[in-house]
Amino acid sequence: MTPPAPSPTPAPPLLALRAVTKRFPGVVALDAVDFDAHAGRVHALVGENGAGKSTLLKVVAGAERPDAGTLALGGAPVSFGAPRDALSAGVTVMYQELSLVPQLRADANIFLGMEPGRHGLLDRHAAAARAGEVLRSLGADFDPATPAGDLSVAEQQLVELARALVRDARLIALDEPTAALSLVETDRLFEQVRRLCARGIAVIFVSHRLEEVRRIADEITVLRDGRRVFAGPAAGIDDAGLIRHMVGRDVEYARLGAARGAPGAPLLEVRSLGSRGRFSDVSLAVRRGEIVGLAGLVGAGRTEVARCLAGADPHDAGAMALAGAPYRPASPREAIARGVVFLPEDRKTQGLVLGMNVRENVTLAALGRFARRGVIRARAEREAATRQTRAVELRPPDIEREAGTLSGGNQQKVVLAKWLLVDADVLIFDEPTRGVDVAAKAELHQLIRGLADAGKAVVVISSELPEILALADRVVVMREGRVSGELPAAGATAEGILALALPASHAA
Amino acid sequence: MAPRAARLGVPLALAGLVLVAGVLIPGFLSPANLTTILLHVSINGIIALGCTFVIITAGIDLSVGSVVGLAGVLTAATLTSGTVLRVAGPGGAAVVAGLVGIAAGAAVGLLNGGVVAKLGVAPFIVTLATMTAARGAARLVTGGVPIGFPDPGDPLYERKIAALDALHAVGGGRIPVPGLPNGFPVPALVMLALVATGAFVLVRTRFGRHVYAVGGNEEASRLAGVAVGRIKLGTYAICGAGAGLAAVLLVGQLRSGGPDAGMLYELNAIAAAVIGGTSLFGGVGTAWGALTGALLIGVLNNGLDLLGVQSFWQEIAKGVIILLAVLFDVWMKRADARRRARAARI
Numbered sequence: 001m002t003p004p005a006p007s008p009t010p011a012p013p014l015l016a017l018r019a020v021t022k023r024f025p026g027v028v029a030l031d032a033v034d035f036d037a038h039a040g041r042v043h044a045l046v047g048e049n050g051a052g053k054s055t056l057l058k059v060v061a062g063a064e065r066p067d068a069g070t071l072a073l074g075g076a077p078v079s080f081g082a083p084r085d086a087l088s089a090g091v092t093v094m095y096q097e098l099s100l101v102p103q104l105r106a107d108a109n110i111f112l113g114m115e116p117g118r119h120g121l122l123d124r125h126a127a128a129a130r131a132g133e134v135l136r137s138l139g140a141d142f143d144p145a146t147p148a149g150d151l152s153v154a155e156q157q158l159v160e161l162a163r164a165l166v167r168d169a170r171l172i173a174l175d176e177p178t179a180a181l182s183l184v185e186t187d188r189l190f191e192q193v194r195r196l197c198a199r200g201i202a203v204i205f206v207s208h209r210l211e212e213v214r215r216i217a218d219e220i221t222v223l224r225d226g227r228r229v230f231a232g233p234a235a236g237i238d239d240a241g242l243i244r245h246m247v248g249r250d251v252e253y254a255r256l257g258a259a260r261g262a263p264g265a266p267l268l269e270v271r272s273l274g275s276r277g278r279f280s281d282v283s284l285a286v287r288r289g290e291i292v293g294l295a296g297l298v299g300a301g302r303t304e305v306a307r308c309l310a311g312a313d314p315h316d317a318g319a320m321a322l323a324g325a326p327y328r329p330a331s332p333r334e335a336i337a338r339g340v341v342f343l344p345e346d347r348k349t350q351g352l353v354l355g356m357n358v359r360e361n362v363t364l365a366a367l368g369r370f371a372r373r374g375v376i377r378a379r380a381e382r383e384a385a386t387r388q389t390r391a392v393e394l395r396p397p398d399i400e401r402e403a404g405t406l407s408g409g410n411q412q413k414v415v416l417a418k419w420l421l422v423d424a425d426v427l428i429f430d431e432p433t434r435g436v437d438v439a440a441k442a443e444l445h446q447l448i449r450g451l452a453d454a455g456k457a458v459v460v461i462s463s464e465l466p467e468i469l470a471l472a473d474r475v476v477v478m479r480e481g482r483v484s485g486e487l488p489a490a491g492a493t494a495e496g497i498l499a500l501a502l503p504a505s506h507a508a
Numbered sequence: 509m510a511p512r513a514a515r516l517g518v519p520l521a522l523a524g525l526v527l528v529a530g531v532l533i534p535g536f537l538s539p540a541n542l543t544t545i546l547l548h549v550s551i552n553g554i555i556a557l558g559c560t561f562v563i564i565t566a567g568i569d570l571s572v573g574s575v576v577g578l579a580g581v582l583t584a585a586t587l588t589s590g591t592v593l594r595v596a597g598p599g600g601a602a603v604v605a606g607l608v609g610i611a612a613g614a615a616v617g618l619l620n621g622g623v624v625a626k627l628g629v630a631p632f633i634v635t636l637a638t639m640t641a642a643r644g645a646a647r648l649v650t651g652g653v654p655i656g657f658p659d660p661g662d663p664l665y666e667r668k669i670a671a672l673d674a675l676h677a678v679g680g681g682r683i684p685v686p687g688l689p690n691g692f693p694v695p696a697l698v699m700l701a702l703v704a705t706g707a708f709v710l711v712r713t714r715f716g717r718h719v720y721a722v723g724g725n726e727e728a729s730r731l732a733g734v735a736v737g738r739i740k741l742g743t744y745a746i747c748g749a750g751a752g753l754a755a756v757l758l759v760g761q762l763r764s765g766g767p768d769a770g771m772l773y774e775l776n777a778i779a780a781a782v783i784g785g786t787s788l789f790g791g792v793g794t795a796w797g798a799l800t801g802a803l804l805i806g807v808l809n810n811g812l813d814l815l816g817v818q819s820f821w822q823e824i825a826k827g828v829i830i831l832l833a834v835l836f837d838v839w840m841k842r843a844d845a846r847r848r849a850r851a852a853r854i
Contacts, residue, residue, distance in 0.1 A: 312731060336733040350731055353724035355791045364721055365732040371714040378712075405847060418732065 012075060014039045014202045015060065015091070015171055020069030022055050022226075027435055029055040031226040032069065036219075037171060037202040042193060044217035044234065045206045048246055048498075049298045049463035050434075051223040053206050057173050060204070061093035062086035074170075084113075090170035094160045096179060102149025107131030109148045110163045134162040138192050154185040161192065172196060173204035178212055179299065190216050208297055209503050210239050222246055243502075247465055247494035264288055267323055267457040268309065268340065268426045274317030278304040279481035282318070286426065286457040291448065293472025293489075294461045296501045301481040302461045303345060306428045309459070310342030311335030322426070336365060339425035343415050343432060345461070347408070351415040354404030358394065359385040361403050361414050366421045388417035392447060409433075409440025416447060427451060428459045433467060445470055465494040477501050517836060518785055518797065522804045529811040536814060539688050546696035549806035551576075551754045553699040555773055556780035556798040557706050558750025561743040563781050564710075565723040566790025567631040569744060571620060572751040572777055574642035575613045576770025579755035581646050583609035584655040584765025587675060588668045598670035605675060609756035610749050616642055617748020621741035639774065646767040656764025672763040679760020695757045699799070702750070706795035719743060723790030779826070780805055783833040804829065 013036035022030040030052045037043050045053050058064040059071070062080030071078050073089055080086040086093075100109045108115075110131045115123075132144045140158045142151060148159060157177060164172050174193070178186045193203055193216060207213055213220060213234070220237065222230035222245040230237065230245045237245075266285035274280040279301035286292045294302045307313040309320070311329030320327040322338055329335035332342065344350035352361050362385045363370060370381040385399045392413040403414055412432060419427060429448060433441040448471060452458045462468050468475055475487045477500040485500040530537040555572050562569045586592055587605035596604055616638055623634045658668040678698075682691030710716035718739045721729040730736050751770075759765045784801030786793030805826060812822045 310731070331733075332731045333733040333735060342731060344728075344731060349725070350727045353721050353728055353791070355724045356720065360717060360721075364717070364729070364734065367714045367717055374713045374715060376712055376714060376717065404844075 011038060013037060014074060016072040017056075017059070018070045018072070020056075020059060020066045020071070022052075022059060022064060022066050024435070028226050030059070030066070033223070033226070033228050034231075035221060035228065036231075037204055038219075039170070039200045039202050040197045041218040042197060042203045042205055042216050043219045043221065044213040045204060045221050045223065046208070046210070046213060046242060046246065047223035048465070050225075051246070052226040053223055054175070055226075056223065057093050057095075057175055057204070057206065060086070060091060060171075060173055062091070063093075087167060090168055091173075092160075092164035092167065092169045092171070093173040093175065094157065094164070094177060095175050096177075098153070098156050098160055100148040100156055100159060102147065104148060105145050106135070106142070106148055106151065106155075106159045107144040109159055110134065110144075110166055112163070114167065130166065131162065134165050135159070138162055138165075138195075139188065152185075153180045154182075154189065157181075157189065158192070161196070169201060171202040171204070173206070175206045176208065177205075178207060178209065186212065210242060211503075213242075214239075243495055243498055247498055265324075266321075268327070268459075269321045270305075270309070270318065271320075272318035273305065273308060273315050273320065275304060275308060275313065275315045276317075279478070280317065282478070282483055284476050284483065284486075286459055288425075288455050288457050289452055290473045291452045291458040291460055291471050293468035293475040294459055294478065295465065295468045295475055295497050296463075296478035296484075298463060300478040300501065302478050303430055304481075305478070306342060306430050306459065306461055309335075309426075309428055310340060312342060336422060336424070339423075340428070341365075341419045341422055341424040341426070342428045343412075343419060343430060345431035345434060347411045347415055348404075352403045352411055355402065357400050357402050358389060358406075358414055359399040362388050362399070362417045362421060365418050384421060385417075388421050389414070391420060392417045393443065407440075409436040409444065412436060412440075412444060413447075416444070424456070426457045426459070428461075430461045431463065432460060433462070433464070441467075465497055468492075468497065469494065479503060518783060518800050518804065518833070522800055522807065525804065525807050525811070529807060529814075533811060533814045536811065540690060541810070541814075543688060543690065543693055543696065545803070545806045545810045546699075547693035548810070549802045550693065550695035550699040551758055552773065552776050552780055552805065553799055553802035554695075554702055554750050554754045554757070555777040556784070556802050557699075557703055557795055558747035559774075559777045560706070560781045560784070560786050560793050560795060560798040561710075561719060562631070562747045563723075563778070563786045563788060564719050564790060564793040565740055565743050566726070566788075567624060567740065567743065568635065568778070568788070569617075569620060569747045570632065570635040570774050571616060571638040571642055572747060573770040573773035573775075574639045574646065575616050575748055575751040576755040576758065576773050577646040577767055578616070578642040578649070579609040579612040579752040580759050580765035580769045581650045581655055581767055582612045582765075583675075583756050583759045585649065587671050587759070588655060588658065588664075590664055593664055593667045593671060598667055599674050601671040602674035602678075605671075605759075606678070606753075606756045609759070610752040613752020613755065614745050614749040617745040617751075618741065620748065621744030624744065625737035625740040643767070650765075650767045652767060654764045654766035656759075656762070675756070675760035676763055677760070679757040679762075681760075695761070698753075698757065702753075703795050703799045706798075710795055715739070715742060720791055723792075725791070776805065779830045783829060785833075788834075801833075 015037040017033060017035040019032040019034065020030055021032050033056065035056065047053050055064060059066050062083045062085050078089060101112065107128045111127045115127060128144060135144055135158060138158050138161055142155055148156060177189060181189060196203055205216055217234045220232065220234050221228060222242060224246060264287055267288050269285045271283050273282045282305050284292065296302050308315045311332045311334050327338060329338060348354060359382060363381050370377050370384060389397055389399055394410055394413050403411060432448065433444050448458060448460065460471050469492060473489050475489065475492045475497060476483055477485045477497055479501055480503060487496060535541055559569055559572060583605045586608045587601050592601045592604055620635050620638055623629050624631045656672065658665050662668065678694055681694040683694060684691045710719065718734050721734055722736050722739050726736055758769060780801035781793065781798050782788065783804055784797030786797055808825060808829065809822055812825060
């Protein structure tokens with residue numbers, strides 16, 4: 001189905017963002033972004049992970065306040081202090097993580113926060129009747145009395161849409177709504193999206209699937225590194241052009257990988273590894289002195305594979321071998337004992353104990369070495385922590401500083417220092433430079449490269465293609481829980497990786 | 509381990525309270541009264557110390573009060589058991605009974621910790637269950653009546669009295685100290701020694717470091733190779749053993765073990781830990797804090813007693829103090845979060 005041709009005389013936009021800027025510690029998530037959404041049209045928002053799509057949606061939803069720039073709705077400037085302000089103005093965002101109360105009935109969810117009734121007494125019949133009506137108008141065929149938690153994802157989405165409709169929504173934003181839908185369910189959703197447009201509602205559609213964007217979008221906006229790099233009618237650009245806009249970057253890191261001496265036998269080898277519902281048939285190998293880049297979209301199963309390698313999660317198919325011997329760690333503790341360590345993507349919730357100081361974090365995984373009969377030898381611990389924090393060039397080099405007060409880059413250095421102290425053979429980095437500023441990124445890249453040069457086997461997961469290209473000797477690409485391809489660093493390009501990472505079509 | 513203000517706040521509050529009470533109440537600062545306060549605080553202080561270990565891991569132990577009841581009746585039953593008395597004699601019976609009490613507490617603690625760590629049930633629920641079950645067990649063992657003072661016609665009357673006296677030397681004994689007319693109470697000495705040991709374990713040992721790490725961030729600790737389950741198990745065992753020891757001291761003090769002893773002790777202990785700066789969110793707390801919290805409650809009770817304030821008002825005052833302590837904790841956490849956000853931006 002071809003989208004309708006763009007109207008010759010553009011009407012004023014329903015929603016207009018002008019020069020919206022949003023900064024987070026260490027990153028500019030949105031950099032003077034303009035964005036328009038017109039009544040009755042579908043606006044696709046595409047970009048790589050971290051391009052700023054989610055932040056843009058949050059600004060629209062009132063969940064984040066922009067640091068600069070303006071929002072106008074129907075021509076009048078608005079300022080959303082909280083999500084409820086946006087809701088009452090008719091702006092609804094449907095997140096990937098649906099926001100229904102699973103124990104409540106579908107109709108109760110629809111009217112949650114605006115229950116009809118008088119003097120605090122619920123008029124349940126009125127709610128049920130109206131909810132049923134709206135759900136039927138959306139093509140729903142389930143009982144509105146069903147608890148939301150018992151509904152399928154597609155059905156829950158209809159509940160969320162119904163919730164938007166009873167609030168007289170003028171704009172509905174959908175954040176990757178098809179990620180968990182089957183082909184048929186996607187078709188049905190698109191049908192409803194078109195009906196919403198026919199009612200004059202503006203729709204913002206975020207998706208990684210270019211094929212779907214093609215089917216549904218009237219307009220396409222491409223974000224990259226927090227900037228708008230393309231905006232125009234969908235008919236005016238082809239897939240190759242979109243991918244080029246998505247990956248073309250100002251920042252290029254020095255290529256540290258590639259063209260090394262022939263590496264030896266694999267140190268860590270994974271054959272047909274699988275974990276039901278998360279990934280399957282994953283095979284890869286890492287040699288000493290080598291960095292393997294694991295690329296793919298968020299949700300492709302990269303972190304899940306890494307957690308199995310590190311003993312943090314179990315697997316139920318396939319086998320692993322470490323230095324030729326069978327390897328099946330039951331816990332991170334076992335993996336560490338075998339010399340395999342994992343630097344999780346979320347430093348704050350998984351990498352560090354924020355309330356502890358740098359010293360305590362650095363020595364946490366190797367405390368036994370500084371303890372005699374269970375009693376910590378304070379001086380040995382201090383010396384080791386000092387040595388490690390110097391090795392990673394922590395700034396300031398204060399080992400008594402609380403980890404939670406450090407910047408992102410320095411926090412990551414502390415996590416790295418912790419694992420350097422363990423002296424592992426295999427290091428698995430999950431998004432090592434997320435939320436880290438450019439200078440610290442380059443330093444971390446040097447440190448990671450240095451580890452490989454010192455004979456360690458390294459796996460780096462990154463959603464940032466330039467980072468993969470900068471570090472990896474070999475790139476393994478995952479898509480929807482499977483390995484979709486492998487590229488030598490010399491032959492790898494951002495376009496090539498992205499083509500392997502993007503879901504080709506829905507049936508895949 | 510704790511924000512600086514939190515470390516100083518409660519000791520300062522305690523010092524202030526002592527000062528005010530000293531000025532207002534004649535006799536409050538007398539050595540005799542101060543040692544009395546220490547004696548009254550010691551049972552709660554010991555239990556609070558154990559609870560502090562558990563709470564630092566972001567857990568909770570509601571069963572300690574019932575454990576005092578159960579361990580107490582088992583201690584008293586052992587102490588006055590004919591077999592034990594015949595084999596070990598009164599002094600030996602006191603030792604065996606003490607060990608039985610501590611072991612019983614540790615056993616319940618291990619059960620709590622095992623279910624929490626291995627089965628992943630919420631500590632609140634697990635220890636609520638053992639709290640109920642242990643109280644029932646204590647009543648079952650005794651048929652609902654206290655065990656202790658023998659009938660005058662008992663053939664072992666003298667030996668039993670001797671055994672009770674032997675344990676009383678610990679639970680109710682006083683060590684002569686020049687300048688203190690009644691000497692220094694043994695339970696207070698035990699408490700101080702345990703607090704010092706607890707502080708050492710928490711700050712200087714690998715186990716202690718892991719306790720803070722698990723409470724501060726369980727997932728990060730697990731990924732760092734910390735045996736999270738074993739650490740939790742250890743803290744509940746320590747907490748249970750502490751309650752068991754408290755029961756032994758109580759039996760010694762009272763020369764009897766009643767199934768209803770230790771009622772609501774868990775709340776006093778948790779209150780002392782929290783007032784002392786231990787965060788229910790985990791990761792924060794100290795052994796000295798538990799002592800300070802217990803002392804604060806003790807000084808408050810004693811002062812209001814001496815002033816002749818009705819005990820009902822004392823309860824209300826204690827409630828207010830607990831609320832203030834928790835508010836202080838929440839407030840410190842917010843300030844902490846702000847400080848982190850600011851520092852991270854630099």
